[in-house]
Amino acid sequence: MDIRRTVLWMIFSFSLLLLWNNWQIHNGKPSLFGAPTPTASTSESPAGANNATPSVPSAPAAATAPSAAVPGASAPAPARSEEIVITTDVLRLTFDTMGAQLVRAELLKYPATGQADKPTVLLDRSAGLNYVVQTGVVGAPNGQSFPTHQTPFRLVSQERELTGDNLVVTFEGESGGVKVTKTFTLHRGRYDIDVRHDLANVGAAPVTPSLYLQIERDGNDPADTSSFYHTFTGFAVYSEQDKFQKSTFSDIEKKKANYIKQADNGWIAVVQHYFATAWVPPQGKPRTNELLEVQKNLYAGRSIEAVGDIAPGAAARVDSHLWVGPQDQKAMAALAPGLELVVDYGWLTIIAKPLFKLMTWLHSILGNWGWTIVALTVLIKAVFYPLAAASYRSMARMKQVAPRLQALKEKYGDDKQKLNAAMMEMYRTEKINPLGGCLPMLVQIPVFISLYWVLLASVEMRGAPWILWVHDLSVRDPFFILPAIMMATMFLQIKLNPTPPDPIQAKVMMIMPLVFGGMMFFFPAGLVLYWCVNNILSIAQQWSITRAIQRKSEVAANR
Template sequence: MDIRRTILWMIFSFSLLFLWNNWQVHNGKPSLFGGAPAAQQQEQAQADGQTPASDAGVPVPTDVAAAPPSEVPATPQPVQTQAEPVVITTDVLRLTFDPVGARLVKAELLKFGAVDDRDRPVVLLDNSPSLTYLVESGAVGPQGAAFPTHRTPFQVTTQARELSGDAMDISFEAVSGGLRVVKTFTVRQGRYDIHVRHALTNVGDAPVSPSVYMQITRDSSKPPGESSFYSTFTGPAVYSEQDKFQKISFADIERDRATYTTQANNGWIGMIQHYFVTAWVPDQGVERTNNLVALGNNLFAMRAIEPAGSLAPQETRVMNAQLWVGPQDQQALEQVAPGLGLVVDYGWLTVIAKPLFAIMTWLHAMLGNWGWTIVALTVLIKLVFFPLSAASYRSMARMKAVAPRLQAMKEKYGDDRQKLNQAMMELYRTEKINPLGGCLPILVQIPVFISLYWVLLASVEMRGAPWILWITDLSVRDPWFILPAIMMATMFLQIRLNPTPPDPIQAKVMMIMPLVFGGMMFFFPAGLVLYWVVNNCLSIAQQWYITRKIANQTAAVAKA
């Protein structure tokens, strides 16, 4: 194989990829490699002692027909109480509610260890100086109506605090402006989806027309443990049947240029970060208004507003919704709502990444270990690409056999590049060698490699998943850099099996490539490096076998 063509094809392919990625970022689109739009990359530090999100009023647009002109909440300042937080514990969640507003102000995921201390659970929701991330809801009405909002003191009406059976209810009640609101949160064994029931009762003497809002408030800070080598999306997402999955950057919200579905009777709203998501899923088929706003002071709110219609005195109306607070478990998310599994975003290669993840899930069900699952997947991918690889290695073996003749041509024609190329093409034709035969498998595997990169990077199943010995987490880099070192060694061995380029400069470039690619792998997830190491080992075995077979055939022909 003419090694110069291989290098040029690789450079050309990666150049096109990076040029397209930069064009996407320049136009405000998310990076193909997980970064947020360039406008979002500005530093957004959150100062200590900042005003919590719950202290700021969120105006509802007056041009939204589904919601009356009002403010969320109506009161300018939060009501201060001495009520103790309500802490609810299940087998997978520890939830802390503030009786003021019956807000969910802290959520700990008991099955997932924190980045800095695996013995402590991940804190997803919090209301602290370092993170403001809250789930809120309430009722709003026409201008001047002071219905219970997320700043109204609620009374806890249930006693249970720890889940002992299959399900448990936690209820809060408040009365304001002639409207009684009873919020009931139903948690279940082994589940991250919480059923939320808003029961609205008109306790006044005149009809009222409230609307229920379901809100997520968050600052724009990145979650802990984010890598400086790659970036993942943190921010709001909206899904509807008409416009499908839409990610919105905090920067676009702040600049009032966010584009998303505002009117729908289906779908959901959510806040995404690496591995985890919080989402409100209102009842499907009910008309609602979606709204995203910047509160200032590095705080943002997204909400869905559903009108309850007119309530006569003593009439009660129930509004139901599902609230997900937990990991990006694709199968469980899709059972909660259509399209909710899309929060596991594989980008433009989803069409390849989704089947890869499905195959990995099937293999894991049999093997029980994600490391061995990656090994098995690599073998399957190698089998699929075997015909292409075999053709490539046969071309390489023939190139190696004619290498002395190519060197002789180079010495014969010297600097006459035209005659040298004509002679080389004639040699390739007579020996039935395709000089580009080794390039195709490389080009074909690039999308598969990037897709697998996103599967290993985005799938929460890889988080904390061990393989063997020193590899205790496939989602982070090898702590001892053993796999990257093995990868570099296997790449060097592959180059030794290839024909030596006649140009000394090209030969040096080829020897440097393992150092470059291996150096990159020092920062990649161990699971991805494991895939590449196994792939290299299988390629070496296949290439050695084919080269040896062709050499024996050539020797047999020479003796005949």
Template sequence: KTQFKLVPGPLKMADGQDNLTVKFEGESGGVKVVKSFTFERGHYGIKVSHEVVNNTASEIKPSVYYQLTRDGEKPEGESTMVNAYTGAAVYTDKDKFQKVSFSDIADGDKDFQAKADNGWIAMIQHYFVSAWVPTQGVERENYTNTVGEKLYAVGSIQQMDTIAPNSSKTIEATLYSGPQDQTRLDAIAPGLSLVVDYGWLTFLAKPIYWLLSFLYGIVGNWGWAIVLLTCIVKAILYPLSLAGYRSMAKMKDLGPRMKALKEKYGDDKQRLNMAMMEMYKTEKINPVGGCLPIALQLPVFLALYWVLLASVELRDAPWIFWVTDLAAPDPWFILPILMIITMVIQFKLNPTPPDPVQAKMMAIMPFVFGIMFIFFASGLVLYWLINNILSIIQQYVVNKQIEADRIKRQSN
């Protein structure tokens, strides 16, 4: 709790100057510590050095504490529909990236590597991170604890070499405090870009993020990059989706015959099901044929969802006209309304479920999702909207092909 005083010197980076060092000094019991913070222009990484001067008659072996403290609340203004991680993290070469939630800290759970000579510690919230990266190759002890009511700390204690009387030694670290920009984070420390949380879908999300960034480099607009990315993903997955579209189209084509069977067998569900299965067998239709392609595509769509949710580049990024922030909900609700319209069209293109209750549920789903999407980031709604439009086009084309095949068979 020694008081540190500012060492006189410039506090503003002059024009043409690329770095600035600000120093503080404190002294207690004959030991002086000089903390130096070196800022670089256009860089969120701060070089922090501790020079320890031993003015006593005995040798000393001091330790440096690198600590980050945060309250347990979600970031101000965070949408209730966003489930981004807020909490501490520890990274080591052995155990890699490990989250340490505030509840774990409060309970005293320490499921991370405490002793290491590498890695970093961090406090994470949506879009931003603060991290200490101590000198690598020097033994340190990682720790977490509560430091007050709803105040949580993650830290690393690094021991310095023995300092003889009337001599000094310096130890350095990097303090990053800024956006979760993966390029910047990778330049600071190995594994630091993992704070951009894609969960178990990281292996898919990483290449999707790379493609999104590449498209932005071409069009210079994150909104249009999302549109192009959705088109590319949809085109790649089209062969997989085609089986599902065909199954849906054939099921819709059998609508009149399905209705006739229901009228014929009435409430006899057993005979109705047998007749329907016989009809599917005759027409070579798998009633669940559209489920497998959707299941196989789901990880890709979820990975894309998390990329759009976690990318700080979308924050304050405009698209067109009324959409001035792709990370914020649509202020005019235009995208959610268009979403509802496209989902209603999709419902009309697909076969009506034979169960009346299920049919009613499917009919109201577009409006339920539309209300939910009011609270989602515009970039996410834009992705789903473009995906829906492309699905409508693909399903419409397949429906026309199936209808043409049916007419051709009947004419023969």
């Protein structure tokens, strides 16, 4: 019983600590754990960016294309630049002719949080968010510059709205004797964009350029970030050698980011809750990956690839892919190996991925994500029924002997040694394992934690309704009905369990529903729905097993 008391106190204390810490962060105060709190945008405006283009390395070093060869943060758009809006059925993209940069991306199928009439803005160049996609060419001889994301380009294609299955958008720019043609091919119903760079040597001497693919983002949290649960926002690099590697903005700023620098495969990405932007360079060609801070609170992730020698009058072509959109695991996996890992389940991925596949299969049958959560929880409870039954039988036996435990406590008073010896003797006589109610539950914990992360990370929950008042499973219950149900079911579960002999322990058990229920007021409705269904099924299982044991005891007593 001392072990159970210690475990309960640890859970209760940790829950209170987390609740207080999250409340502090929610009110803009420092975290108790030293993590940076979400802040309003403090990044310098584009006007404060460094416009200077650093010196370019000599031709032999161009193959590795160090960061000194790539211009710094984007310069303010001059009057001659123009913003070009391109629209498909799922994307509205804004390109700036200065560098042919992608400076805004609106996801038309995903409403903004709390604004159903407006699309989610993933990329933007504004006072509140600096998040853009850029490309360019480096490796020019000293004193010259090839076309970069700070070089004027011009739109040469005509179509600006998708009418068929594909939409081709083309920009041209020339500098330092190299003409660069950027071709973006967008597809109906898709968030992946084919990007082709054609490099033509229009000068009189051979050139050895390198192409960089870059994502630039400030270090601020997304606008809809919750203070009560953590999701990752930062850069990710993937390779066959080192697999999935995450780097926070803080790691990059402190130059502590751990990622593969040289590779011939993989991708780079910026990841946030539900959405991602990723560059997938040509596979099988050596490139350099870099994550760096380009100015205060502005970071860049880039892949730099040597194109090779291009003789006068000759040209070279580099094909790559760009993803701008939701974390659609199936579509991302089809685009590049490992790209679906931006939906990060951590060390529980081996359990979480099969759960997600099961959930998507159930949804294909039921057609509603709320009922999918209900069905998935029922299936998981059915699989673990033997373990749960063993746990509930143990707790039912403990409840039967609770009066005898109380009598022992009154008999021995404060003599803990004699009390424990008497309790252990009673357990041996009655063939009760005092930890029998806990151990089967421990086996299930990794599965339930995995399901928690699946529901929290799945973009499919975003904007998905369930019934009546629940119109979006990814946001909190607007009327707090589900959290109230969860607290009520937790209280009922406690009543079904044996009353702890220690009065303080009993009080802790009664307070826990308030603590956990209070936290659930701020969690997505889909997660709270899962806990409610899980609690209701647990109550039904425990009640039926307890009743069966009582009937068996009554029959034995009447013989």
